[in-house]
Amino acid sequence: MKRIVVVGAGFAGLNAARRMQRLQDVDITVIDRENHHLFQPLLYQVAMAALSPAEIAAPIRSLLAGGNARVIKARAERIDVAGKRVLTDSGEYPYDYLLLACGAQHAYFGREEWEQNAPGLKTLPQATEIRRRVLEAFEAAERERDAGLRRQHLTFVVVGGGPTGVELAGAIGEMSRYTLARDFRAIDPRQTRVILVEAGPRILPSFDAGLAARAMRDLESLGVQVWTAARVTDITPNGVTVGNEHVSASTVLWAAGVRAADIGRTLGVPVDQVGRVIVGDDLSVPGHPEVFVIGDLAHSQGEDGKPLPGVALVAMQQGQYAADMIRNDLLGRLRKPFRYRNLGQLATIGRSRAICEIFGLKLSGWLAWWVWLLVHIYRLSGFRNRIIVLVQWAWSYMTFTRGARLIVGKEWQAYGKEPE
């Protein structure tokens, strides 16, 4: 009986565990510090008050119920590669095969103190904290009598021009112009200023240049100012410094960089500059064919020699691939190298605009938005969520409302801490 341990139930780990559900004579344990799998591509919708946390998350136990996997809610702390065990905050788990899929978190390029002033968007508590900050800024502006401070409360800066930054900036622009427009007396939410700051020469660098230019025009039509080739040099509670220019803003959001989970370094094998574990063409680590690293934690080369991007599609395919290679091992078959099938990429800008590259096609505008919607609804794990999210979307689409405009507690203080 081979013991297989999967650490992390994101796209990579969950797809691996599901793929192994029909394997015989194996003992599978899935370890995650959360009790839920998170549908990360829609996390910005929670941050922007369009969806509730439970609508993009499903219990890992339910997703794997009826299969052969045991689920343990625990925090994996270290891998003992020589002893073949995973050490967690509640006991150790020996393995014959390990699938390490712990993902990535935000990085501030050595300025970790910026995190307080500019939260990133990787977890549900971060999403509800961003929601709280954005909604609270409008409330503070409504109460404020000083014009300069009111302007500061109504200025939002998003750092990083990748898909997440574009989606956040577009959603704030749209929320201020449509959803909130009627709700305030002292302020006009349409005076909101949204600035998207990108250090590189253009936004959405992974997309076709023409599509990225279209996305930029769409953002500008929602009142978002796009500053490219602009480097953030400081972030304080009252604003950001871009180059030498200070921008007063009560709300700054960070979508500019990631680094791999720390547990990767405990394997004792080479990692790249953002901490990703460098894996071979079968996604195992050097000298340990029984240890696979998959998803955002892995540095795995595509056919062009560049590392594969940290997106859901890569993670899902890697999870399935690693499961298949374990099956091959058990059947005495040879492993084949991993090949990524790139089906495309998508980004939305507001309520009915998007850009997408899919099956070699380049789409923009409302058609791209519908493709985006269908792909995400289809992929959303857990059937019930899918129905609820569809109803939500239909309703929001017709009425311009946002259903989840809740300011609840100050979860920021909680989310950095260890769960008990």
Next chain:
Amino acid sequence: MKRIVVVGAGFAGLNAARRMQRLQDVDITVIDRENHHLFQPLLYQVAMAALSPAEIAAPIRSLLAGGNARVIKARAERIDVAGKRVLTDSGEYPYDYLLLACGAQHAYFGREEWEQNAPGLKTLPQATEIRRRVLEAFEAAERERDAGLRRQHLTFVVVGGGPTGVELAGAIGEMSRYTLARDFRAIDPRQTRVILVEAGPRILPSFDAGLAARAMRDLESLGVQVWTAARVTDITPNGVTVGNEHVSASTVLWAAGVRAADIGRTLGVPVDQVGRVIVGDDLSVPGHPEVFVIGDLAHSQGEDGKPLPGVALVAMQQGQYAADMIRNDLLGRLRKPFRYRNLGQLATIGRSRAICEIFGLKLSGWLAWWVWLLVHIYRLSGFRNRIIVLVQWAWSYMTFTRGARLIVGKEWQAYGKEPE
């Protein structure tokens, strides 16, 4: 132009503000420390992972949009009755008429240190904290190897046999028997022990004795042990002491007592033993006809000479009544005394059982449950929420799943603190 200030946007304050929406020549300000109105009767459904926070809450601004009321998110700290002003954490608001509707919170009868070990259920952060504790207890039991500790993790004590306590205990019993039954390996969630502790001679004292007995049988069929005439003498992180008996339990929930919001005492008029402001038969305070106290904060006598209960129906009628009396004043008409029209009361036990007294009828079983469902769906503020909640319910009803089984952060640490 009369300035009317409403403090608190619960059932009383919100209904008052809505009733005044057509008044001419008034300047209405609604002050609340939250940005949302909360549908309290369904709060236990959030705690029990059946609904998401946003599904039972709606932004106050949206509920009053298009009317004559200005909404301010601020924490009212003191009433200056002589100077006719409300003092808040962000400025003061002068009034000609004041409607004070700040509600109630949990009380621990002088043992406030119990709150850490036995959270109450009055706010959304409390509901998500209770959800986290209950789900986390099953996770801890699954990891635990010691049989005694596993038993402790699977024991849940609910203190207080009113409607909230009955609903919580029934929901935990049902969740363990149906929703979670398939999801765990090491434990059998059906071994869960749920104890409902009530100090009085029977549960649901405000209901007809026959209906309460029926509710008790329904609870027992879900595996809930009902201990009446049982007084809690201590609560620790590891359990409760009932009389002289110690019960080991990792999760203790408090539904046993309330006290009125502290701001009532700043009026300088008599309050009762739980801090409610004693009002006259027009709901104003002695010597100040311009100050109304309504909802759970008011001690107002019913026709039987007893104080009216702290339920939504009383609060709503009082809000509408106070609004009407202000209109009468403005039109030079006399005030009439407040009369409560008692339409009935309801409590649910699990997925398809309830008891209700409505228009003089006494119902139990599935028919009562449907009455309960229709009444609550109908009353739920905000049309979108109503649709979503109906879909949720239909889905949960058919599949026994609970959609919102999320453990998110440790919000407990946050919820006692002031929002910034």
